[in-house]
Structures are given as structure tokens and as C-alpha cells.
Amino acid sequence: MAAVTSPNQRLKISLKYLLLILVALVFVFPIVFMVVSSFKPDLQLLRDTSSFAAFLPVGDISLDNYFAAFRRAPVGLFVFNSIFVTTLTVLGSLFLCSMAAFAFVFLEFRGKEIVLSIIIATLIVPFETIAVPMLMVVNSLPWIGGSGITWGWLNTYHVQIVPFLADALTIFLFVQFFRDLPKELIEAARLDGASWFQIYSMVIVPIAGPVFATAAILKFLAMYNQYLWPLMVTQSEQFRPVMVGLQYFFQLNTAWGEVMAYLSMITLPVLAFYLFLQRAFITSIASTGIKG
Amino acid sequence: MAGLSLQNLQKTYGKVEVIKGVNLEIEHGEFVVFVGPSGCGKSTLLRMIAGLEDITGGELSIGGQVVNAMQPRDRGVAMVFQSYALYPHMTVYDNVGFGLRIKKTPKDERDAKIREAARILQMEHLLDRKPAQLSGGQRQRVAIGRAIVRQPEVFLFDEPLSNLDASLRMDMRMEISKLHQDLGATMIYVTHDQVEAMTLADKIVVLNAGVVQQVGSPLELYNRPANLFVAGFIGSPKMNFIAVQVDEIKPGMVTVSGPDIRAVSIPVVTDGLTVGTALTLGTRPHQMLTADQGAITATVMLVEHLGNETIVSLRLPSGKAIVAGLDGDFPVAVGDTLHLTPEANKAVLFDEDGRSLPIKS
Numbered sequence: 001m002a003a004v005t006s007p008n009q010r011l012k013i014s015l016k017y018l019l020l021i022l023v024a025l026v027f028v029f030p031i032v033f034m035v036v037s038s039f040k041p042d043l044q045l046l047r048d049t050s051s052f053a054a055f056l057p058v059g060d061i062s063l064d065n066y067f068a069a070f071r072r073a074p075v076g077l078f079v080f081n082s083i084f085v086t087t088l089t090v091l092g093s094l095f096l097c098s099m100a101a102f103a104f105v106f107l108e109f110r111g112k113e114i115v116l117s118i119i120i121a122t123l124i125v126p127f128e129t130i131a132v133p134m135l136m137v138v139n140s141l142p143w144i145g146g147s148g149i150t151w152g153w154l155n156t157y158h159v160q161i162v163p164f165l166a167d168a169l170t171i172f173l174f175v176q177f178f179r180d181l182p183k184e185l186i187e188a189a190r191l192d193g194a195s196w197f198q199i200y201s202m203v204i205v206p207i208a209g210p211v212f213a214t215a216a217i218l219k220f221l222a223m224y225n226q227y228l229w230p231l232m233v234t235q236s237e238q239f240r241p242v243m244v245g246l247q248y249f250f251q252l253n254t255a256w257g258e259v260m261a262y263l264s265m266i267t268l269p270v271l272a273f274y275l276f277l278q279r280a281f282i283t284s285i286a287s288t289g290i291k292g
Numbered sequence: 293m294a295g296l297s298l299q300n301l302q303k304t305y306g307k308v309e310v311i312k313g314v315n316l317e318i319e320h321g322e323f324v325v326f327v328g329p330s331g332c333g334k335s336t337l338l339r340m341i342a343g344l345e346d347i348t349g350g351e352l353s354i355g356g357q358v359v360n361a362m363q364p365r366d367r368g369v370a371m372v373f374q375s376y377a378l379y380p381h382m383t384v385y386d387n388v389g390f391g392l393r394i395k396k397t398p399k400d401e402r403d404a405k406i407r408e409a410a411r412i413l414q415m416e417h418l419l420d421r422k423p424a425q426l427s428g429g430q431r432q433r434v435a436i437g438r439a440i441v442r443q444p445e446v447f448l449f450d451e452p453l454s455n456l457d458a459s460l461r462m463d464m465r466m467e468i469s470k471l472h473q474d475l476g477a478t479m480i481y482v483t484h485d486q487v488e489a490m491t492l493a494d495k496i497v498v499l500n501a502g503v504v505q506q507v508g509s510p511l512e513l514y515n516r517p518a519n520l521f522v523a524g525f526i527g528s529p530k531m532n533f534i535a536v537q538v539d540e541i542k543p544g545m546v547t548v549s550g551p552d553i554r555a556v557s558i559p560v561v562t563d564g565l566t567v568g569t570a571l572t573l574g575t576r577p578h579q580m581l582t583a584d585q586g587a588i589t590a591t592v593m594l595v596e597h598l599g600n601e602t603i604v605s606l607r608l609p610s611g612k613a614i615v616a617g618l619d620g621d622f623p624v625a626v627g628d629t630l631h632l633t634p635e636a637n638k639a640v641l642f643d644e645d646g647r648s649l650p651i652k653s
Contacts, residue, residue: 188438
């Protein structure tokens with residue numbers, strides 16, 4: 001950073017930082033409100049919303065809402081379900097979508113441009129429009145599991161995982177990244193005797209860290225925040241994820257303190273995951289120009 | 293023994309014909325350079341030999357075996373790319389040893405081969421570095437090392453020096469030449485730089501628009517170009533072309549003159565020539581002698597003193613420009629009038645189709 005020399009420059013920089021802080025606060029305030037409110041009883045929580053105290057841990061502060069939340073719903077199970085489903089989907093999706101993109105970019109086969117165009121085109125189809133047909137499809141599919149062949153996937157983990165293993169956005173992200181890689185790398189590896197899978201795993205994957213991080217975060221958020229699909233396909237509490245669990249807290253009299261406690265708990269995995277991949281994610285967003 | 297045979301080799305992209313029936317024989321151990329202007333198809337031809345481009349038509353044999361449908365890895369070739377194509381996440385050691393690792397070569401043997409290649413290329417101290425920590429010349433060395441360890445029958449170089457600065461290019465050129473002598477392998481080298489072609493090649497293949505214009509040793513191409521294209525492409529500065537017509541024909545000798553040149557006699561096979569036939573006289577800038585009664589009279593437009601020689605650009609009476617290479621201490625200034633005569637036994641005559649007339653043997 002260049003040294004600040006004149007008062008005029010200093011003022012400019014101060015104003016810039018002030019603006020940045022204000023913008024940051026707009027994003028931080030709701031999170032602060034959520035966390036702070038989760039420690040307050042409902043009455044105080046509602047009273048504080050009319051003042052700045054809503055963002056301060058003042059008054060009757062306790063962990064009661066957290067205990068109550070655990071009593072009201074199987075929070076641990078919901079969090080486990082979400083993390084389990086999300087993790088498997090993210091891993092599977094990174095593997096499948098990166099391989100698909102590799103094929104679209106580096107292999108020659110008839111009709112690949114048309115197939116890719118069709119896949120990309122599905123980006124504009126909202127999930128709500130295909131949810132019901134998809135439900136009918138998964139409800140008539142077989143599955144081989146511990147109890148042999150069963151028909152219909154409802155009320156399982158795999159109904160929440162398999163349909164989301166491949167998606168247009170993730171394939172598109174990988175395609176864009178792979179297209180920018182020098183083709184000579186692939187050709188050098190081919191001459192070195194590598195098979196296509198060896199080229200993928202030993203040459204491409206190790207240098208595609210940023211796009212893997214980006215795709216992982218975007219997929220993680222999409223999966224972790226899923227509501228409509230799990231609501232449609234899981235009737236039993238045993239398989240429900242955190243977002244569906246939220247409805248346990250909106251009964252006749254909504255317990256806002258417990259809602260905030262629950263939301264605080266389910267936000268933690270997302271923040272932890274984001275912080276883990278933050279550096280690679282920002283590098284990738286900056287280099288690909290893809291919005292997060 | 294890995295000679296190569298290209299029989300009527302063709303390559304088309306859609307309806308565009310890029311390589312138009314190339315026939316070429318390359319002996320084992322030869323250093324062959326493909327040279328030509330940008331877009332002439334030389335890199336495509338090299339990539340077809342490597343197996344990186346499909347062959348549309350014709351037959352390619354390496355070591356007597358037809359390899360048209362063979363995977364690159366099975367052809368016994370190694371290639372050095374213009375952009376080096378080093379794996380950025382691997383160290384030099386891993387880059388050089390990647391092919392051996394893929395082949396599952398035992399670790400001790402692999403290590404020995406990598407270190408031997410590093411010794412040959414004097415890069416033992418670089419083995420732990422990543423490509424990003426290397427200079428252009430060092431990266432090129434690693435790329436060559438990667439080719440050496442595979443002990444290929446044929447080395448392919450695709451403009452390997454074009455990203456290097458002039459002095460490094462000269463050093464690497466010498467190293468590649470020495471490598472060829474040491475390994476004795478067949479090498480095919482693509483370049484658009486005719487100095488590289490002249491200095492490295494046993495045999496030069498001049499390509500233009502996907503067609504082989506001439507195949508021969510550097511001096512053959514320099515002294516007896518097959519056509520106007522080769523004559524203009526090989527040699528620096530370029531050959532001068534002066535329009536002439538036949539004045540007189542004697543056995544094994546033709547006398548020509550033109551608007552820009554008085555009568556000169558050139559020894560050629562005169563079959564098919566008649567008095568009045570329009571020809572083009574080609575004479576190299578360094579094969580023009582200054583003489584008081586010179587056949588060409590021209591005005592000096594530009595003088596370039598290079599120390600050991602002086603390059604002079606001149607304007608002929610017709611307005612056409614020619615270039616002469618004179619001694620470094622030749623006294624000349626812009627605006628002077630010079631009288632020059634082409635060295636008759638080194639001049640080349642081209643017919644109306646641009647083909648050179650054969651010399652009298």
C-alpha cells in the first residue's frame with residue numbers, strides 16, 4: 001500500500017474505510033442480532049427490538065433458549081442429517097461435475113457442444129418447476145440397500161443426495177476453469193503416457209484448487225439451505241435436515257428466543273466451512289469473475 | 293532404428309485442407325527442421341507425428357511401423373513444447389520423472405534416469421524447485437529433460453526457443469545441437485526462424501500453405517532454391533529478385549537483361565528457353581560485387597553498419613528496392629550511386645511459374 005502523504009489523501013482513505021465499515025455492518029447486524037437474541041428471554045427480546053439494545057448482550061442473559069431448543073426438537077439429529085447429506089453431496093458433486101467438465105473440455109466426442117449447451121440451459125429452470133416431476137421419478141426408482149432391492153426412495157438419505165450429485169452450475173464452473181488451462185499440459189501428459197483418468201487426477205485436479213473450493217462452498221450452501229425438497233421427500237424425523245427442523249419452532253406461539261438459538265447453532269457449520277475455504281474461494285471469485 | 297516415413301499425409305479441418313499430401317523420408321538419427329511462415333502447417337505436421345492431431349489421409353510410419361491409429365504414448369516420441377508445458381504443481385524432479393512414474397518404472401531406476409538427465413542438462417541444483425521459480429531458459433531445459441528420460445526414438449521440438457531472448461536462444465541452440473550429437477536420436481524441429489533452421493538441420497523441409505516446397509541440406513536450399521518461395525524464405529537478408537528477359541542463348545549459358553540490369557550471362561540448362569522469354573533473376577545480397585562497370589546501377593536509400601558488414605538498401609531505376617551486403621568498411625552513404633554485378637555462377641534464374649532453372653552440371 002502506498003504511503004499516505006497529504007491530509008487530503010488521509011481524508012479520502014478515512015471516508016473509504018467508513019463506507020466499508022458501514023456496508024460491513026449492514027451484513028453483520030442481522031447475525032449479531034440473531035446471536036445476541038438467542039441468549040435473551042422472549043419478552044426482553046421483543047422489548048429490545050425498539051432500541052440499540054437489540055444488538056447488545058445486556059439484561060437477562062442465559063443459555064435457557066438453547067436448552068429449550070434441544071428439548072423442543074432433535075437439534076443434534078437435524079444437524080447431523082444436514083452435514084451428512086451435504087458432505088456426501090458436495091464430495092460426489094465435485095467428483096462427478098469436475099469429471100464431466102473435463103470430458104466436455106478435453107475429450108472429443110460427437111455432440112458435446114450441444115449436450116453442454118443443454119446442461120447450461122437448465123440453469124434457468126427454477127427448481128420449484130421440476131420438484132413434483134422429480135418426486136414422482138424418485139418415488140418409482142429402485143434402490144439396492146441393506147434390505148435388498150426396495151422401490152421408491154422416499155424417507156431416505158439417498159433421496160436427498162443422488163438427485164443433486166450433478167448440477168449445471170458446478171459443471172459450468174469447472175468448464176470455465178478448465179477452458180483457461182493451457183492445452184499443452186494435457187498434451188504433454190498424453191505424450192508422457194498418462195491415461196485420461198491419470199491426467200485428470202494427477203495433472204488437472206492438483207492445479208484446480210480454487211475452482212474446487214468455489215464449487216464446494218456454493219454447493220454446500222445450496223445443499224445446507226435446502227428446504228422444499230427435504231420437506232417433500234422426508235416424512236420421518238429421522239432423515240430431516242436443519243431447515244425443515246425450523247418448522248418445529250413456529251407453533252401457535254412462536255418462541256423467538258429458541259428460534260434464534262436454533263438458527264445460531266445451525267449457522268455455525270456454514271461459517272466454519274466458509275472460513276476453512278475462504279482464501280481459495282476469494283482467489284477463485286476474483287479470477288473467474290463468478291459471483292458468490 | 294527409428295526413421296520416419298510420411299506418405300501422402302493429409303490433414304483437413306472441416307473443408308479446410310491444412311496439410312496437402314506431404315511425402316517425406318527421415319533417416320534414423322537425422323536432425324530435420326520444418327520451416328515456413330506462420331500458418332504453413334509445420335506445427336500441425338509435427339503434432340500429427342506426435343499423435344496429437346488425427347491424420348485425415350495418408351500413412352505415417354515410425355521405425356517401419358504404421359502409427360496412424362496409435363496413441364501418442366505408444367509411438368516412441370517425446371515432444372518439447374513452445375510453452376514448455378511443465379506441470380506447475382510438481383517440482384523439477386517430479387516433472388522430469390512424471391513419464392517414468394506413469395510407466396511404473398522402479399524408483400531406483402527412475403531416480404537414476406532423472407539425475408542423469410539433470411546432469412546432461414546441468415540442472416542438478418534445480419531439482420527441488422517448482423517451475424514458477426525458474427527462468428525461461430531453465431524451464432526449457434526441464435522440458436528437454438522430461439523428453440530425454442523417456443529415451444524416445446524420436447524427439448519433436450515445437451518452436452522451443454521462441455520464448456527466449458536472443459543470447460539465450462543461441463546458447464540453447466548449441467545445447468540442442470550437442471544433445472543431438474550425444475544421443476544420436478532422430479530429431480524433428482519446427483521453427484519459423486530460418487537461422488535456427490540453417491544452423492541446426494541436417495535436412496530442412498520448407499513448407500508453405502501445407503505443401504512441401506523443397507527438402508534439402510541447408511546449403512542446397514541456400515544455393516539452389518527450388519522456387520521463388522524458398523529463395524525468398526531462406527537467407528537473411530532475403531534474395532533480390534530482378535525481372536529479366538532472355539537476350540541470347542548459348543549451350544549451357546543464357547544471357548539476360550532487363551529494365552534494371554544490363555546483360556549478364558548465367559550458366560543454366562537452356563532447354564525450353566527462347567529469346568525473349570521472361571524470367572526472374574535471383575541474387576543474394578552477399579553475392580553482388582561492386583564494380584565500375586557493374587550491370588546494376590542503383591541509388592543508396594539506407595545504410596546499416598553492422599561492423600563486420602554493411603547492409604545497403606538500394607533503389608533500382610524502376611523504383612524496386614534491392615539489398616546488398618558489402619564489406620564492413622566499404623565507404624557508402626545515403627544518396628550515393630552504386631554499380632553492382634551479381635556473381636553469375638551463384639545467381640538463380642526462375643521461370644514464369646517461379647521454378648528455378650537447373651544449373652549446368
